[in-house]
Amino acid sequence: MNRPLCVMLVAAEASGDDRGAGLAQALRQRLGGHVRFVGVGGSKMAAQGVQSPFDISQLSILGLLEGLLAYRKVVARVVDTVALAERERPDVVVLIDSWGFTLRAAQQLRKRRPDLPLVKYVGPQVWATRPGRAKTLAATVDHLLSIHKFDAPYFEAEGLPVTFVGNSALNVDFSNADGARLRDDLGIAPDAPVLLVLPGSRPSEIARVLPPFAEAVALLKAERAELQVVIPAASTVAEAVKAQAGGWAHVVEGDAAKLDAMKAATVALACSGTVTTELALAGVPMVVAYRLGNFTHFVLKRLLRSPYITLFNIAAQDFVAPEFVQDDCNGPALAAAVGERLDFPGMRYAQIEAQHEALAKMGRDGPDPSEAAADAVLKLLADRRARP
Numbered sequence: 001m002n003r004p005l006c007v008m009l010v011a012a013e014a015s016g017d018d019r020g021a022g023l024a025q026a027l028r029q030r031l032g033g034h035v036r037f038v039g040v041g042g043s044k045m046a047a048q049g050v051q052s053p054f055d056i057s058q059l060s061i062l063g064l065l066e067g068l069l070a071y072r073k074v075v076a077r078v079v080d081t082v083a084l085a086e087r088e089r090p091d092v093v094v095l096i097d098s099w100g101f102t103l104r105a106a107q108q109l110r111k112r113r114p115d116l117p118l119v120k121y122v123g124p125q126v127w128a129t130r131p132g133r134a135k136t137l138a139a140t141v142d143h144l145l146s147i148h149k150f151d152a153p154y155f156e157a158e159g160l161p162v163t164f165v166g167n168s169a170l171n172v173d174f175s176n177a178d179g180a181r182l183r184d185d186l187g188i189a190p191d192a193p194v195l196l197v198l199p200g201s202r203p204s205e206i207a208r209v210l211p212p213f214a215e216a217v218a219l220l221k222a223e224r225a226e227l228q229v230v231i232p233a234a235s236t237v238a239e240a241v242k243a244q245a246g247g248w249a250h251v252v253e254g255d256a257a258k259l260d261a262m263k264a265a266t267v268a269l270a271c272s273g274t275v276t277t278e279l280a281l282a283g284v285p286m287v288v289a290y291r292l293g294n295f296t297h298f299v300l301k302r303l304l305r306s307p308y309i310t311l312f313n314i315a316a317q318d319f320v321a322p323e324f325v326q327d328d329c330n331g332p333a334l335a336a337a338v339g340e341r342l343d344f345p346g347m348r349y350a351q352i353e354a355q356h357e358a359l360a361k362m363g364r365d366g367p368d369p370s371e372a373a374a375d376a377v378l379k380l381l382a383d384r385r386a387r388p
Contacts, residue, residue, distance in 0.1 A: 008090035009039040012098035017042035022370030024048035165372035169277035179264030200271035201234035208291040215331025232258035280355040312358035
């Protein structure tokens with residue numbers, strides 16, 4: 001190939017931005033100057049040379065009603081994404097997570113360029129809800145890069161090839177993380193209990209989850225004057241978090257500070273998501289909570305096939321970490337669960353051990369996801385070129 005390989009990466013939220021950046025870095029390590037990147041992403045992908053035509057924070061949407069209200073905006077951004085592909089003529093497109101947005105983009109790209117290889121990185125959780133999405137995805141893309149060992153049978157049954165690449169959350173490097181450094185930076189005593197509060201990375205999560213988290217913190221601090229609260233804020237919501245929590249918590253930003261905070265934490269109160277796996281890897285006992293819009297929750301609770309929302313709970317088939325969803329996600333309930341873990345070291349140690357056992361079932365110590373994803377993308381292209 002005389003010209004550099006053009007890879008288009010499309011991510012619409014923080015976790016996808018992280019995966020896209022890792023994939024770009026891995027591909028560049030293999031191809032050097034013989035690859036260029038275009039696409040849609042956030043700050044991490046921008047650092048790898050992906051200049052997004054719009055701010056992806058406007059696509060950080062969760063919930064059925066919210067999705068309907070934002071439909072026109074999503075469609076407009078799909079048009080922008082397809083226009084970018086038309087202009088740049090990529091050799092392959094990798095669509096990362098964000099089911100609603102990336103599916104629409106893939107469908108439009110398929111119509112415009114039927115021969116363009118389309119790869120989905122992270123499949124919909126059909127083992128938990130809406131199994132019909134496996135068939136929909138198989139009809140739209142050429143390959144799935146799976147982050148869960150148990151994904152493949154659902155999609156391969158519909159004729160979609162699957163490569164298990166592992167979950168980047170299981171490969172977080174804590175070797176340079178230093179809890180003492182964070183305590184020193186924030187003026188927290190070495191023996192003071194630290195509650196890590198993680199309210200999510202989407203604006204809708206901050207709006208719904210942070211208020212009950214704040215109520216729980218107030219109740220906890222009323223009985224524990226020595227308790228210190230730290231919030232590692234995602235870049236997508238940092239300003240909103242500072243505005244709402246700056247008075248009762250230390251708000252820190254950046255990946256290094258987040259990992260330091262995890263190493264400094266005694267207990268965590270976390271919004272359900274990738275961060276729960278990272279906390280488990282760091283050895284932090286946690287309480288998990290989530291809130292959806294009422295309409296979305298009404299629909300989803302009739303579709304869900306699993307009683308668990310936390311991945312390591314799903315792997316363990318047990319409530320290793322307690323979960324408080326919807327109305328149960330309230331200040332008093334959260335404070336009681338967190339308070340038990342703050343007050344009883346034995347409970348913390350037992351939960352940490354159970355979390356580690358669940359991580360083993362999830363595939364901890366598996367392949368490096370970015371490296372495996374890069375290999376899979378290049379193999380797909382090589383196989384395409386080898387066809388007669």
